[in-house]
Amino acid sequence: MSGVTIYDKTSGALLRTFDGPAGLLLLQLAESEAVFDGLLPLADCRINVATGMPMYFEPPAPSPDHVWDAGRQSHTLTAEGMKRRQVRGEILMLEASQARALRELALAASPSIATTARDRLTEIDAAIAAKRGEL
Numbered sequence: 001m002s003g004v005t006i007y008d009k010t011s012g013a014l015l016r017t018f019d020g021p022a023g024l025l026l027l028q029l030a031e032s033e034a035v036f037d038g039l040l041p042l043a044d045c046r047i048n049v050a051t052g053m054p055m056y057f058e059p060p061a062p063s064p065d066h067v068w069d070a071g072r073q074s075h076t077l078t079a080e081g082m083k084r085r086q087v088r089g090e091i092l093m094l095e096a097s098q099a100r101a102l103r104e105l106a107l108a109a110s111p112s113i114a115t116t117a118r119d120r121l122t123e124i125d126a127a128i129a130a131k132r133g134e135l
Contacts, residue, residue, distance in 0.1 A: 061075050065081025090131055095124075
């Protein structure tokens with residue numbers, strides 16, 4: 001027996017491949033599964049349940065910032081998506097930098113330390129607001 005691909009009868013989604021004795025294959029099949037004669041790439045194909053024939057499958061994009069790249073057969077980030085990812089990273093870095101100023105403000109032994117910490121927090125908050133405007 002040559003290799004076969006097992007798929008879901010309802011959706012056509014490829015589930016797994018099998019290469020072994022036919023008797024063993026029958027023991028492994030659930031009622032909701034069917035067999036296509038031949039090995040198919042699990043990630044790139046589906047079975048058209050109306051015809052029983054394989055068809056190319058383009059998975060859904062992971063986010064609106066992704067587009068399908070047919071040459072690579074995968075989703076890639078758009079230039080705008082890459083920019084948004086970079087800006088989000090910069091915002092995370094700015095937010096992480098607030099910890100020291102918050103600690104100094106909470107533990108301030110003198111008004112001048114508290115004022116300096118508040119000023120730094122205000123500057124960081126303004127920078128975060130500017131970055132959010134870029135999203």
